Amino acid sequence: MSFLDDLLDFGAGALDSVGEHADWLFGQPDQSTNPQIKPQANHPQADAQGNPVxxxxxxxxxxxxxxxxxxxxxxxxxxxxxxxxxAIKER
Structure with a gap:
């Protein structure tokens, strides 16, 4: 079973070794809250009683x-x- 565990954990340490020095490679995601720049998630609407629509x-x-x-x-x-x-006409 330990061999299977080793296979499942293969490469897990590679991401840890990258650390914070890989920002130039992956870029920074835009975490803007401005709806003019980034579309916002649709939040559930509620009716007058507070029930979800x-x-x-x-x-x-x-x-x-x-x-x-x-x-x-x-x-x-x-x-x-x-x-x-x-059909009737031909008779």
Whole structure:
């Protein structure tokens, strides 16, 4: 088991030996709190009672807007009616 522990700890000391002299290599992250410079995290909103505002759960998201579904159904119905009319006319 100690061999496995050695493998898991391999290279762990390398980061410790780098120390604080590697700032030129990795650069300084921008820790600005100015929203004009860096976008801020979205904080949860609360309603008047202090409850967190979330999106409704369990409601399916429509893949297509309703008007597209209605238009497709209408075009399908018109196509079926035209095919029926052509079939009846040939008799």
């Amino acid at each position: 979330t999106r409704p759960q369990g409601q399916p998201v429509a893949a297509f807007p309703p008007w597209m579904v209605y238009a497709g159904a209408g075009l399908g119905a018109v196509t079926v009616l035209l095919l029926l009319m052509m």
